[in-house]
Amino acid sequence: MAEKDKDPTWKSDFPIDQEEATHVSRREFAKFLGLFSGALALGNGAIVLKSLAFPDKELEGEHFICEENEVPVGGMKQFEIHGTKDIPYILIHLEEGEWRAFEQKCTHLACAVRYRHDLGQIECPCHQGFFDPRTGVVIQGPPPRPLPQLEVAVKEGKVYVKSMSKDKPYNV
Amino acid sequence: MSYFRSSQNEAHPNKTNTVMTGIILMLILLVSIQIWFLYSALNNALDDNFGIALATFGGSLALALVSFWLLRYLPDPRPAKSKPRK
Ligand code: FES
Numbered sequence: 142m143a144e145k146d147k148d149p150t151w152k153s154d155f156p157i158d159q160e161e162a163t164h165v166s167r168r169e170f171a172k173f174l175g176l177f178s179g180a181l182a183l184g185n186g187a188i189v190l191k192s193l194a195f196p197d198k199e200l201e202g203e204h205f206i207c208e209e210n211e212v213p214v215g216g217m218k219q220f221e222i223h224g225t226k227d228i229p230y231i232l233i234h235l236e237e238g239e240w241r242a243f244e245q246k247c248t249h250l251a252c253a254v255r256y257r258h259d260l261g262q263i264e265c266p267c268h269q270g271f272f273d274p275r276t277g278v279v280i281q282g283p284p285p286r287p288l289p290q291l292e293v294a295v296k297e298g299k300v301y302v303k304s305m306s307k308d309k310p311y312n313v
Numbered sequence: 314m315s316y317f318r319s320s321q322n323e324a325h326p327n328k329t330n331t332v333m334t335g336i337i338l339m340l341i342l343l344v345s346i347q348i349w350f351l352y353s354a355l356n357n358a359l360d361d362n363f364g365i366a367l368a369t370f371g372g373s374l375a376l377a378l379v380s381f382w383l384l385r386y387l388p389d390p391r392p393a394k395s396k397p398r399k
Pocket residue numbers: 247248249250251252265266267268269270282283284
């Protein structure tokens with residue numbers, strides 16, 4: 142009985158009731174969740190603002206890339222168009238007279254893709270993503286979206302690219 | 314005047330406990346939905362999908378307001394005991 146009445150010394154060293162401690166921390170946790178929720182909403186708003194303020198610019202005009210005979214059938218050439226931001230592109234010579242141009246950044250985690258003529262597919266070596274070399278559509282693997290495509294025009298032995306016209310998003 | 318706070322304060326501690334747990338669970342649910350929204354907005358922003366960005370922002374804002382409003386129903390902290398025990 143006497144032992145029960147006597148407080149152990151740690152109680153005076155740490156004079157906070159357990160009940161009190163847990164009660165307060167749950168309130169704080171809930172408030173923190175509220176704060177976090179607000180932060181997430183702000184982040185989402187930032188995305189909206191960003192896409193309003195800095196819309197992605199379409200590529201303007203036609204750009205000369207190379208001579209037609211520089212890229213053999215089944216070959217691939219990497220090029221860049223110097224503008225506001227330098228995006229690496231690839232030019233693919235599928236067959237005689239069949240050209241395609243895509244962004245080289247994989248839509249999964251932005252690795253550089255390459256054209257594999259032996260497979261007839263565009264390969265992303267990072268996580269084995271494969272794209273259709275005609276349309277840029279994902280055939281296999283983790284990439285969530287097709288590769289963005291440019292339109293290719295060959296005039297008098299010279300290869301030009303321009304942005305894809307809106308009404309035909311994929312060149313089939 | 315009687316409002317939810319006074320009856321909440323008089324309620325049995327077990328009820329307070331349940332209210333607390335309920336609020337926290339609701340908040341976690343709301344925050345998870347918001348994370349999902351943010352993820353989709355980011356994913357689609359890369360694809361110039363402005364509609365998704367706007368819609369998820371609206372949803373996220375509404376959920377944030379709901380979670381702020383939920384905080385109103387947090388049970389009061391226990392009144393501080395007369396300190397300290399010797
Ligand atoms: S980065 Fe291309 S598949 Fe992952």
